[in-house]
Amino acid sequence: MSGNKNKNTSNKNIPRVRRDRVSRAARASADRRNNSDTANITLQVPANMVGQLQEFLQNLQLGTEGTPMVVNTSVESDEEYVDEYVEAEVKSVIGHRVLQGGRWEFNIKFAGGYTEWVPDDECRCEEKITAYLNAKAPGVKTIHIVCRVSTKSQTSCTSTSLEGQEKEIKDGISGGSENTRLRVHKISNSAYKGIPKTMRNIGRSVRRGDEIIVWRVDRLSRNIVLFMQWLEDLRKRGIEIKSQVEKLSYSKQRLEFIQKIVDAQKEAEALGQRIKLSYKQKRERGDDRIGGLPYGYKYHRLMNRQGTQVIRKAVIPHRNEQSLLARIFASKDSASEIAEQLNSGSVKKRGKKWNRTMILRIRNSYEKAHNSRRKNGWEFVKK
Numbered sequence: 001m002s003g004n005k006n007k008n009t010s011n012k013n014i015p016r017v018r019r020d021r022v023s024r025a026a027r028a029s030a031d032r033r034n035n036s037d038t039a040n041i042t043l044q045v046p047a048n049m050v051g052q053l054q055e056f057l058q059n060l061q062l063g064t065e066g067t068p069m070v071v072n073t074s075v076e077s078d079e080e081y082v083d084e085y086v087e088a089e090v091k092s093v094i095g096h097r098v099l100q101g102g103r104w105e106f107n108i109k110f111a112g113g114y115t116e117w118v119p120d121d122e123c124r125c126e127e128k129i130t131a132y133l134n135a136k137a138p139g140v141k142t143i144h145i146v147c148r149v150s151t152k153s154q155t156s157c158t159s160t161s162l163e164g165q166e167k168e169i170k171d172g173i174s175g176g177s178e179n180t181r182l183r184v185h186k187i188s189n190s191a192y193k194g195i196p197k198t199m200r201n202i203g204r205s206v207r208r209g210d211e212i213i214v215w216r217v218d219r220l221s222r223n224i225v226l227f228m229q230w231l232e233d234l235r236k237r238g239i240e241i242k243s244q245v246e247k248l249s250y251s252k253q254r255l256e257f258i259q260k261i262v263d264a265q266k267e268a269e270a271l272g273q274r275i276k277l278s279y280k281q282k283r284e285r286g287d288d289r290i291g292g293l294p295y296g297y298k299y300h301r302l303m304n305r306q307g308t309q310v311i312r313k314a315v316i317p318h319r320n321e322q323s324l325l326a327r328i329f330a331s332k333d334s335a336s337e338i339a340e341q342l343n344s345g346s347v348k349k350r351g352k353k354w355n356r357t358m359i360l361r362i363r364n365s366y367e368k369a370h371n372s373r374r375k376n377g378w379e380f381v382k383k
Contacts, residue, residue: 090125093132102176121184122356126205141180144202144212145169148187148219162186165215169244195230203230208238216245217260288315296321328362335359
């Protein structure tokens, strides 16, 4: 985990925007416009972003233009941002079909010259799909359902699971059809220190009239300054961004939408401090690795003589997973065929169904990882 260069800055050196000065300027501006609305907005953002946030809200006429704003600084989180995204080598999209239940598939032409029908949720070529729809199906509207958890360990948590978010969003909207494409995106990493690549790809590929729906606003982002320009750019391009639980629309309720992200940012910062302390303790006791492990490995707890306390955690091969990895790597079947075989045999990847992308990722990394293990022992799985 990368450290924060400014983490030792004392509070007395952090700049503050004084409430009285901002309020006087705002009231004077409001009086000139005969506007008596003086509701206060309190936002907490990292100190080095105060000016940027003020300028942005002023441009939107949501901040000091007619509405007094108080900006207090807060401590940045050191939550680690990991962007995991795998793109297959796609040359073009040459066709589509809508199956029973409104499920979409695309006929993909890969760089190797072969073609394959790929389920929409396994495609990793959103911009090429957009180009295809513009040319061949301009009347199709795409609704992007974005489900996000901050860590892989939360993917199976009943309260915020990816599947739970997807179900709640789908229950509140109409299903897919010939003219409506529902595209589900599942993201398992933080949106605090960077906009995940999946979201950036969505932003580049959406077309006027498309929608982006999240379960709650905090699933979209926990960093208002980072995401505000992204949100505003989408709004100007005619993209509707909605929250299912709060029933908010960014184009119609921007102020409430922004406030929800700010509230989520405060929570993320508190959580980041707890995570930092936990990681520090694990490093000090000498754990082989911190966080999730690659498929094929597991933690082994080394206990004290009394068996009452964990001395440290070691990384060891997971025998069943290693056997399955070898089977996948040795198979001559296509990635889609292997995924179908495993799913039909009720073999899951840590509780999740297999898909084509998972198999491709394993095939690309398996040989490299084992070469590294033979050369360096277990070092390749350590941080």
